[in-house]
Amino acid sequence: MSQQHIRVRFAPSPTGPLHLGGVRTALYNYLFAKKHGGTFILRIEDTDKKRFVPNSESYILKTLKWCHIEPDEGVGYGGPYSPYHQSKRINIYRYYINQLLNNGYAYYAFETDDDLGIKRKEYKNMGLTFSYNYENRNKLDNSLNMTKEQLKKKLDICSSYVIRFKINPGEKLKMHDIIRGWITIHTDQLDDKILLKSDGVATYHLASTIDDHLMKITHVIRGEEWLSSLALHFLLYRSFGWDPPNFAHLPLILKKDGKGKISKRNPENFPIYPMQWINGDTIIPGYKELGYFPDAFVNMLALLGWNPGGKREIFSLQELVKTFSLSRIKKSGVFFDIKKVYWFNKKYLISKKEEVFSFMCKKMQKNFILYEKDYLWKVIHLTINRIHFIHEIWEHSFYFFTPPSYYDTYFLRKIKNNHEQIIFKLKNAKLSLYKINPFTYVNVKLFFQKYENKCRIKMMQLFRFALVGNLKGVDLFTILEMIGKKESIQRLDNLINKIK
Structure with a gap:
């Protein structure tokens, strides 16, 4: 691996904010590149105009910057393989799709969406599932069933079409994934995927394959959802006569209750975005706005599917780079636990x-x-x-620093049930405080020992309530010593007046 210059890419679509899974994919690509002295590239796969969401691209760039995993090359950073927006590379895809057509690896298909809908309904009525594959394509309206003259005539009248990849049946494909090992797929199980849509725009399958080759990507590290497309991408590389990159498909991030994966399409009861996302009047806070440290967030994400070995869990970004390995990424889905994220942030907070x-x-x-x-x-x-x-x-x-401006209403009501006795006790205690000299932790503690177990609502609780406004806080004797005698007595007076 050291003889090959590592080049990896993070290639999100601008269809909304990145969620946990997307940021983790970027992080693993970044760590792998930095570990091997390679290049981390940001490419925006924006060919699907229907799903385009404004501000998504700037959100992606801001997120990577906040996480300190900025690219070396790509959108916003420049580089030798620009443009890095797929929408600006249409002519490149056209050139290569013509190669596939000329070499018999692709063909024109003229069915409309309505035509295919009718066909699917016919098959469903027969208890079957329609697939545009080797079994059905010879009975459909495509260039495989036309002479060159017929095809030319069809194209001359500007008939709407898509271009599909031609899958040859009867082959057993054996492909390697760094995380999952060897994977075998029979081509009989594959359908003829669309490579060029009716609007002339390349699909992800074609565009990403061409871009990864031209940008000299050595390792494609992406989510498990793309594992089902591996065979098609493998065949595309072969049809062009190119060597495929090394593939690694990351495990899904699952909800803690086991009911499916986390997704930005299904809001959870915990944050799934790294930064705040604004959509019209809706503002969804992210980890940044909720007070998480970026290094704690990144540390948590790194361990969400990758195990460095041993019990250690706190790693700086530099330590993650040094330790990271694709071979230690889990195959199975990993469960997300928001309590663990709290834990990480607390650990970083202390430092x-x-x-x-x-x-x-x-x-x-x-x-x-x-x-x-x-x-x-x-x-x-x-x-x-x-x-x-x-x-x-x-x-x-x-x-x-300041007396409480609010008292817990539940405990206040409890006091008022026996308010005369409690006011009497507080006044006596206040007089006793004057006599404590010096007003130290040890002397204050001795003062309280004679009061305990003599009142239904214990004196220590009353003092804490007077000083803090509720029954929370650090050690009571420490509070008294630090705020001093005068302030302590003043807060007792405040509580007495509040009870009255």
């Missing part, structure tokens, strides 16, 4: 305390809160293990 600090500084300034850097760092260290995203840090640490 990004500087970013958390910067976020908190901006939050302090926005709320006009004065703070000391050492104090802020201490708060971050105390609370960072409680969060998965940077934006959650304020929710879990605000009480170190």
Whole structure:
């Protein structure tokens, strides 16, 4: 492999936003290219104008940039094999389709969609399935059943047609896939696929085969959904007299419940887009907008079908490049678990305390809160293990800087059932706080030991509620020591007034 310059391509269609599967395909191509000092190419397969969605192309480019897996060549980057949009390569495909026609590997078919619909209905009524293949093509309206004169006359009157690939029956094709090993297909099972549509536009099968050859692609790494097309592509290469590239078909990404694959056509209850997608009035947030780090997202995707061996799961992009191997990609589908994505982001968050600090500084300034850097760092260290995203840090640490502006309504109602006794207890406790000197963790803890088990709603719960506004938060004695005696007493007063 080292003697061959590796060239791989990511070739999405601009039919909407990339979802998890598409980004993973791009990532694996990127990792493989970088591992072997090769070239990663971006090609846009935009021949299907009916399915074209505006802004898809810019979305693809922004996504690859956010994930730090930018191409070396292709759309947006230039290169020696431009144009990299298939819609701009129509004349190239025309040249090669004429080669297939002249050499007897392709033929004109003149049936309309309505004609074929009627034929399918006839076969269905007989309990059969119609296929445009070697068994039926000699009974249909195509150039295989015409003389050259008849064909010329048909074409001269501008009859609508498609061009189909001619599959010869009776052959056993043996093809190799890097991930799945040897695959055998009988040509009797194949139909004559359309290579050129009635509008003169090449289909994916023809265009991708020609482009991969002309762009010197050495390895085609793509999704499992294209495995069924491998035989056709293999035959196309052979009909042109070209050596096929190495193929690797990636496993499907399945829903955790096992009910099918994830798809952008079927919205899930978890994010499937890397970045926000706007479609009219509909805004669908992506992993970026939800607060995920791009390196955590990429790390998660890399392990969604590939196993590096061992128990290690955290890899930088550079480490992924060094470790990646197509031979360690699974054959079977892999299940997506959003909880695992949370886990990855949390792991990366812990290593990004500087970013958390910067976020908190901006939050302090926005709320006009004065703070000391050492104090802020201490708060971050105390609370960072409680969060998965940077934006959650304020929710879990605000009480170190400002009293609660809201009290949990459920616990507040519970207090009010016995409010006179609780107010009495809080006032006595407040008086006792004045006497704690110095106001340290150890002394505060000793103060509480005499109160426990003496009240139905325990004193520690009441204090936490007064300081935080709910029953969550870090160690209570730590909170008291850090905010200090004066602020602690003020928050007790606030709660007493709220209960009244």
